[in-house]
Amino acid sequence: MAAISLQGITKSWGEAQAVKGIDFEVKSGDFTVLLGPSGCGKSTTLRLIAGLDIPTTGTIRIGERDVTRLPPAQRKIAMVFQSYALFPHLNVRDNILFGVRVRKEPKQNFEPRLKRVADILGLSHLLDRRPGQLSGGQQQRVALGRAIIADAPVCLMDEPLSNLDAQLRQEMRREIRALQQQLEMTMIYVTHDQTEAMSMADQVILLRDGKIEQNAPPAELYAQPATEFAARFIGTPPMNLLPLAQEAAGLVIAGSGGPVVAAGSGNEQWQLGLRPEHIRLADAGVAAVVETVEYFGADTIVGARAGAATVLVRAPGQLTLRAGDQVRLAWDAGHQYFFDRQTGMRRHPG
Ligand SMILES: Nc1ncnc2c1ncn2[C@@H]1O[C@H](COP(=O)(O)OP(=O)(O)OP(=O)(O)O)[C@@H](O)[C@H]1O
Numbered sequence: 444m445a446a447i448s449l450q451g452i453t454k455s456w457g458e459a460q461a462v463k464g465i466d467f468e469v470k471s472g473d474f475t476v477l478l479g480p481s482g483c484g485k486s487t488t489l490r491l492i493a494g495l496d497i498p499t500t501g502t503i504r505i506g507e508r509d510v511t512r513l514p515p516a517q518r519k520i521a522m523v524f525q526s527y528a529l530f531p532h533l534n535v536r537d538n539i540l541f542g543v544r545v546r547k548e549p550k551q552n553f554e555p556r557l558k559r560v561a562d563i564l565g566l567s568h569l570l571d572r573r574p575g576q577l578s579g580g581q582q583q584r585v586a587l588g589r590a591i592i593a594d595a596p597v598c599l600m601d602e603p604l605s606n607l608d609a610q611l612r613q614e615m616r617r618e619i620r621a622l623q624q625q626l627e628m629t630m631i632y633v634t635h636d637q638t639e640a641m642s643m644a645d646q647v648i649l650l651r652d653g654k655i656e657q658n659a660p661p662a663e664l665y666a667q668p669a670t671e672f673a674a675r676f677i678g679t680p681p682m683n684l685l686p687l688a689q690e691a692a693g694l695v696i697a698g699s700g701g702p703v704v705a706a707g708s709g710n711e712q713w714q715l716g717l718r719p720e721h722i723r724l725a726d727a728g729v730a731a732v733v734e735t736v737e738y739f740g741a742d743t744i745v746g747a748r749a750g751a752a753t754v755l756v757r758a759p760g761q762l763t764l765r766a767g768d769q770v771r772l773a774w775d776a777g778h779q780y781f782f783d784r785q786t787g788m789r790r791h792p793g
Pocket residue numbers: 456459460461479480481482483484485486487488635
């Protein structure tokens with residue numbers, strides 16, 4: 444049985460439609476990420492599940508209950524927001540216990556639950572401090588603690604890591620994922636960061652302009668993007684997309700050792716997609732001129748101009764290339780993707 448299901452959900456404010464008809468199901472114990480660019484409707488969707496807003500049409504179920512019109516308190520969900528929403532005048536203990544006290548749960552349960560949650564999150568030695576005396580990561584853990592102590596079967600998070608620096612974000616990603624698995628929480632997590640989505644999720648729901656573009660596990664989203672938009676959104680750096688005009692059709696033939704789409708008539712309607720990690724700098728292949736070289740430690744991203752197109756290549760290790768160097772680009776035919784330029788739909792492979 445699905446832990447959460449949304450059917451035919453729309454949300455309008457006056458003329459403006461933020462959510463334009465979405466359907467999805469979340470399995471119990473799964474980590475689901477709502478991913479997409481700013482304004483695509485992620486937060487609105489999460490707020491509808493939380494009960495902070497009511498959908499214009501459609502049905503939301505949590506377990507077997509239709510909760511579409513229930514207030515947040517009756518939905519048995521925990522929430523963590525970007526701002527943490529900690530009370531500055533309360534210490535860590537009272538911040539964590541705030542929700543259970545408001546709900547007037549039996550007092551004798553408080554201390555053992557607090558101890559467990561503080562142990563899990565490494566907050567035991569900080570219980571008497573106030574939020575202002577904590578680092579960003581510690582504050583984030585307190586916000587998590589408040590969600591976990593509720594023992595709610597469903598936890599919703601809206602960009603909970605966006606105020607943290609890059610290293611702490613990575614640590615917290617691992618921590619949240621481990622906690623979610625350990626506690627078998629059903630999680631819906633909003634982010635615009637595809638790396639976050641790919642590294643944490645069981646299921647990624649990619650939203651675009653109020654609709655679902657693709658709903659798939661991370662590996663499928665990467666290997667089989669349904670559309671050009673999905674292909675562009677996933678990957679670091681994202682997939683190269685080259686218009687398959689006459690000139691670029693030559694690229695395909697030269698690069699793959701054989702045309703997948705025949706050169707010539709009608710190729711302009713296609714877009715060729717190549718992931719940067721699937722292109723090699725080789726002895727033979729398409730001639731290109733290096734424009735940019737960025738070294739990241741484990742790998743190097745090279746930007747090279749081939750004809751009218753600039754192609755990004757991701758190569759392992761450090762390369763001793765400079766702008767202006769001549770290189771040749773090669774790739775396997777099996778790594779070519781083709782998209783219909785009109786509809787954006789992927790046509791090949793698959
Ligand atoms: N209360 C509101 N009244 C009117 N329009 C709203 C309201 N809340 C959101 N919107 C609009 O609905 C659309 C979707 O907003 P939403 O916050 O869900 O996007 P998002 O994907 O979460 O974006 P971000 O990543 O920037 O937070 C936007 O165009 C936004 O301006």
